[in-house]
Amino acid sequence: MRDIRAAVCREFGAALDIQTLRLAAPGPGELQVDIDAVAICHSDISFAEGAWGGPLPAVYGHEAAGRVAAVGPGITAYRPGDPVIVTLIRSCGACPSCAGGHPVRCEGHSAPEGPLSDADGQPVAQGLKTAAFAEAVTVHHSQVAPIPESLDAEAACLLACGVITGFGAVMNTARVWPGANVVVIGAGGVGLNVIQAAAIAGARRIVAIDLSEAKLADAETFGATDGVLATDAKPHRAVRQLTGGRGADFVFVTVGAIPAYEAAPRYLAPGGTMVMTGMPASGAMARYEPVIFAAAGQGMVGSLMGDTVLKRDIPALLDWHARGRLKLHELISGRYPLERINDAIAASKAGLVRRNVIVMGADAA
Ligand SMILES: [Zn+2]
Ligand SMILES: [Zn+2]
Structure with a gap:
């Protein structure tokens, strides 16, 4: 367990509230990632407006990049400090869809209880299986993909969804x-x-x-x-x-x-x-x-x-970016600290932006 700051949705259509939550340590097959940057995707806005229902309170955010903070039992491919992106694509690897090469359509059951709770111990939903409008997340290892040290988090996070x-x-x-x-x-x-x-x-x-x-x-x-x-x-x-x-x-x-x-x-x-x-x-x-x-x-x-297979598609995208064929930084229109996430959402809804990115530790000015 550790305390993190997160943007919590308590009521559909209301502003998100920055609160301190408790994040569970990674269990078997899981990782904890310190979030450096998370973009605002339209799906986050639709969820926060109640377009698709779902449990409340909840933390949304699913287009993220950061560094591995801790690994759970059984994780050997990652070590603390590794730079990664975090996505909502959680796959069991064993169901007909996963076995058929379509992890996005995984039919496996996800854990009934997410890793988040509030100060009173009440559960907080892990929106979009990620809850990355927060300083850290605990997610299944299938949701993570490695990125090179040379790529900054605010550009890398865009790879996770948009x-x-x-x-x-x-x-x-x-x-x-x-x-x-x-x-x-x-x-x-x-x-x-x-x-x-x-x-x-x-x-x-x-x-x-x-x-x-x-x-x-x-x-x-x-x-x-x-x-x-x-x-x-x-x-x-x-x-x-x-x-x-x-x-x-x-x-x-x-x-x-x-x-x-x-x-x-x-x-x-x-x-x-x-x-x-x-x-x-x-x-x-x-x-x-x-x-x-x-x-x-x-x-x-x-x-x-995009019917994405992270282990196949992310390395290709990283190569295209390194060769100058895929624009990433040019997709960013604004950078905001977590405290100003509601401004970032309002600007995204106004429609003239490409992607707004929450940069952790950025100046609240
Ligand atoms: Zn998205
Ligand atoms: Zn599956």
Whole structure:
């Protein structure tokens, strides 16, 4: 047990509260990691607003980097001091999904009791299996991946969700081929990574669609070949023109907005696939015409956390970054101390940021 400061959600929709909690020592197969940096992901905001329910009080935060503080029994691959990223991908390694190479869809049961409690000994939920809006976390070893000493934590933490969600959607779920035409709806934290990945995959046209001119300009610096405003009278017509009249082989929906989901099929080429990474609130419904999907041989597929396999995908991303092909630092728009996490969340919701990062020990000024 040790005391840590954490940003606690006690009521959906209310500001997070910085409190001192108790964090359990790592048990068998677990590690404790001191968090150096944790990014604000849209999923954290949706949870804190109550979009998907879940127990309270809770600590969210799942896009983190830091150093191993302690290892539990049976852990030999890590030692205290090792720099790592921490993700929400917890996998048992033995269920049909894990054995089939899809740890993101692990069917194993997670521990009923998390490692967090408050000063009175009452349990506090480990949100997103991580609870990284805190000075330290205790997590299963499968949730951790090593990073080099040379990569700073505030850039590395982005690999834990935003980057792998975008890259994995392109590389693992869609398997975008060289010469494919790609549309990316939403040029935010995940969308910019879909764009960088589509460029590495050799896509022909990469068309970003967003409500903001500033974000379309951003998208071009990450590799988009074109930008179309979602508020144009006929954005699908613009996409058809850019793609030789065919439409896109892949349409990535990277935002959780229903209008984005309902517009997406209109951008598809014959045989095209809509790839769904944006997460609307539970119960939200979208409408589309099944006859068009059936007649045009089109499809839709969900992509959670980019169907990432940490041990396979993180080393590749680190190499691309080292060779200058994958932007990380450029994804950061603001740095905040933990005490100002509510400001970081408010700025993220305002929509003009790429990723805001909480840097532990940063100046509260
Ligand atoms: Zn996330
Ligand atoms: Zn499993």
